[in-house]
Amino acid sequence: MKALTSAELxxxxxxxxxxxxxxxxxxxxxxxxxxPTVLFTTAGMHPLVPYLLGEKHPEGKRLANVxxxxxxxxxxxxxxxxxxxxxxxxxxxxxxxxxxxxAIAYSFEFLTSPEWLGIEKDRLYFTCxxxxxxxxxxxxxxxxxxxxGVDESHIYFLGKKHNWWGPAGMTxxxxxxxxxxxxxxxxxxxxxxxxxxxxxxxxxxxNDVFMQYxxxxxxxxxxxxxxxxxxxxxLDRTICILQGKKSVYDTDVFTxxxxxxxxxxxxxxxxxxxxxxxxxxxxxxxxxxxxILGDEKGVTPSNxxxxxxxxxxxxxxxxxxxxxxxxxxxxxxxxxxxxxQYCEVYPELSRNENxxxxxxxxxxxxxxxxxxxxxxEFEKLQSRLTGKIxxxxxxxxxxxxxxxxxxxxxxxxxxxxxxxxTKGFEEAFKKHxxxxxxxxxxxxxxxxxxxxxxxxxxxxxxxxxxxxxxxxLGNEVEQRGSNITAERLRFDFSxxxxxxxxxxxxxxxxxxxxxxxxVDVVCEEMSVEEAKKQGAIGLFESKYGNIVKVYSxxxxxxxxxxGPHASNTxxxxxxxxxxxxxxxxxxxxxxxxxxxx
Numbered sequence: 001m002k003a004l005t006s007a008e009l010x011x012x013x014x015x016x017x018x019x020x021x022x023x024x025x026x027x028x029x030x031x032x033x034x035x036p037t038v039l040f041t042t043a044g045m046h047p048l049v050p051y052l053l054g055e056k057h058p059e060g061k062r063l064a065n066v067x068x069x070x071x072x073x074x075x076x077x078x079x080x081x082x083x084x085x086x087x088x089x090x091x092x093x094x095x096x097x098x099x100x101x102x103a104i105a106y107s108f109e110f111l112t113s114p115e116w117l118g119i120e121k122d123r124l125y126f127t128c129x130x131x132x133x134x135x136x137x138x139x140x141x142x143x144x145x146x147x148x149g150v151d152e153s154h155i156y157f158l159g160k161k162h163n164w165w166g167p168a169g170m171t172x173x174x175x176x177x178x179x180x181x182x183x184x185x186x187x188x189x190x191x192x193x194x195x196x197x198x199x200x201x202x203x204x205x206x207n208d209v210f211m212q213y214x215x216x217x218x219x220x221x222x223x224x225x226x227x228x229x230x231x232x233x234x235l236d237r238t239i240c241i242l243q244g245k246k247s248v249y250d251t252d253v254f255t256x257x258x259x260x261x262x263x264x265x266x267x268x269x270x271x272x273x274x275x276x277x278x279x280x281x282x283x284x285x286x287x288x289x290x291x292i293l294g295d296e297k298g299v300t301p302s303n304x305x306x307x308x309x310x311x312x313x314x315x316x317x318x319x320x321x322x323x324x325x326x327x328x329x330x331x332x333x334x335x336x337x338x339x340x341q342y343c344e345v346y347p348e349l350s351r352n353e354n355x356x357x358x359x360x361x362x363x364x365x366x367x368x369x370x371x372x373x374x375x376x377e378f379e380k381l382q383s384r385l386t387g388k389i390x391x392x393x394x395x396x397x398x399x400x401x402x403x404x405x406x407x408x409x410x411x412x413x414x415x416x417x418x419x420x421x422t423k424g425f426e427e428a429f430k431k432h433x434x435x436x437x438x439x440x441x442x443x444x445x446x447x448x449x450x451x452x453x454x455x456x457x458x459x460x461x462x463x464x465x466x467x468x469x470x471x472x473l474g475n476e477v478e479q480r481g482s483n484i485t486a487e488r489l490r491f492d493f494s495x496x497x498x499x500x501x502x503x504x505x506x507x508x509x510x511x512x513x514x515x516x517x518x519v520d521v522v523c524e525e526m527s528v529e530e531a532k533k534q535g536a537i538g539l540f541e542s543k544y545g546n547i548v549k550v551y552s553x554x555x556x557x558x559x560x561x562x563g564p565h566a567s568n569t570x571x572x573x574x575x576x577x578x579x580x581x582x583x584x585x586x587x588x589x590x591x592x593x594x595x596x597x
Contacts, residue, residue, distance in 0.1 A: 088234070091231055100210055517555070
C-alpha cells in the first residue's frame with residue numbers, strides 16, 4: 001500500500017481515470033446553481049444532475065473530478081477522528097456509457113494495483129444490495145467482484161439502509177450501490193461483525209452507485225432509459241488509510257493548520273482529549289468557512305441559508321479558540337494556513353483572500369458583541385433567580401435569542417455558585433430541532449430530480465433577468481446565486497445599493513419584451529475561448545470545463561449553462577418581480593414569478 005500525500009492522491013486518481021477515457025472536469029462551486037433542495041454541494045453528482053437525467057454533457061459520457069463538498073448534518077460530531085464539514089470527493093461518472101462490470105473493474109484496479117494504490121486484496125471487504133420488494137438482489141455486482149479474485153466471504157449483502165442511493169427527493173433516479181471497505185485491524189465486535197457495524201473494524205473508502213431505476217410519484221421503481229454510474233471516494237478518509245493514521249486530522253492535509261493553532265494557543269495538539277477536540281473543531285470549521293467565503297459565489301455570514309451555516313461555523317470556531325486561550329481576531333491566521341495548503345489546487349482562495357480575511361474578522365467582532373450582550377442578559381437572569389438553578393428554558397433563551405453558547409452559561413453558573421439545568425436545555429433544544437427539521441423537510445421535499453416544465457421556464461427567465469439587470473444597472477452586475485422551485489425564481493447578483501422602483505420596472509419590462517418576441521432558445525457547444533469571444537457571460541475561471549454549452553436568446557441573452565431551458569421565450573408567459581432586497585453585503589436578491597398569459 002502506497003503512503004501517498006494528499007496532492008499525490010488527487011493527481012493519481014485523475015490520471016487513472018484519464019487513462020480510462022474520462023474527461024477531467026473542474027470542481028463546481030460549493031453553492032449549488034438553481035437547486036432548491038440543498039444549501040451546499042454535498043457530492044460530486046449535484047452539479048451533474050441535468051446530465052444524469054439525460055442531457056448531453058459537452059465533455060462526453062465519461063467524467064471524473066475532485067469536487068469540493070460541504071456537509072453539516074454531523075456538525076456536532078466534528079472533533080472526533082473522522083468527521084469533517086468540508087471535504088474533497090474523488091468521483092467518476094458514466095452517463096449512459098459503461099455500467100457495473102467496468103465500474104467495479106476500475107475500482108478494483110485502482111485500489112489494488114501496485115501501479116496505483118496497492119492495497120492488499122485481503123484487507124478489502126465489499127457490500128452489495130440484498131434486494132427487497134422494489135428491486136432484486138444485486139448478485140451481478142458480487143459476481144463481478146469475485147471475477148477479480150475477491151473471496152465470497154469478503155462480500156456482504158445489506159438492505160436499503162446501507163446499499164441503496166436515492167432518490168434525493170420523493171421521486172427521481174436511484175439504485176443499488178456497492179461499497180468498498182478496508183479492514184482497520186481492530187478486533188471483531190462479535191460473531192455478526194460486518195461492514196454494517198459502527199464498531200470501527202471496517203472503514204468505507206469508496207462507493208459505486210448504479211442509477212438504474214426511477215422512483216415514480218406513486219412509489220414504483222421503473223428501469224431508467226439511461227443507466228448511470230456515480231462514484232465517490234473521500235480524499236481525507238482515503239489518505240488517512242494510506243498514511244497509516246488513526247485520524248484524518250493526523251494527515252498532511254491538516255499539518256500546517258494545526259501547527260498554526262498550536263502557535264497561537266501555546267498548546268500542543270494531542271496534549272489531552274479536550275485540547276485535541278478543540279484543535280480539530282477550529283481546524284475543520286475554519287477550513288470550511290475559508291472555502292465558503294472563498295467561493296466565487298461570494299456567500300457571507302447572515303441569518304439565513306448558507307450564510308447561517310457559515311456564521312455557525314465561524315462562531316463555533318471562536319468559542320473553541322477562546323477555550324484554548326487564542327487571542328481575538330486570530331482566526332484569520334488559521335485561514336491563511338488553509339489558503340497556503342490549498343491555493344495551488346483551488347486558486348480562488350488566493351483570488352478571494354481579502355474577502356475571506358475581512359469577513360472572518362467582521363464575524364469575530366460581531367460574536368464578541370454577542371458575548372458581551374449575553375453576559376448582560378445572564379446578569380439580569382441571575383438577579384431574578386429565587387433559587388440556585390438556572391432552568392433549561394432560560395438557558396435556551398440565552399442561546400436561541402442572544403446566541404449565547406450553553407457552555408458559557410454553565411461556566412458562569414458554576415463561577416457564581418449556581419447550577420444549570422442541562423436536561424431542560426436539551427429538551428428545549430430538541431423541540432427547537434424538531435420544528436426546524438419539519439421546515440427542512442418542506443425545503444428538501446422537491447428532490448434533485450425536480451426538473452419540470454415550470455423550473456425549465458424559470459431557469460430561462462433567470463438568463464433574461466441577468467441580461468436585463470446588466471443593461472439597466474451596468475456590466476458590473478454578476479450572478480451570485482440562483483434558487484429555483486416550480487413556483488418562483490430567486491436570483492442573487494452583485495450590486496452595492498437598493499434598486500430604484502423605476503429600475504425594477506425597466507428590468508421587468510425588458511424581460512417581458514424578450515418573452516413577447518417569441519425567440520427560440522439556442523444551445524451551442526464551443527470552447528471557453530470561443531464563448532468569451534462571442535460575449536457569453538459566466539464564471540469562466542473555475543466552474544466550467546474546456547467545452548461548454550452556451551444558451552442564447554438571440555438579441556437578448558447569451559450565457560454558459562448546463563440547463564434545463566424552455567425551447568422558446570413565448571413559453572414563459574408573463575414575468576413579474578415580486579421583491580428586491582439585500583442578500584448580504586454588496587449582494588442584492590430578486591424574487592420573481594411567471595404568470596400564464
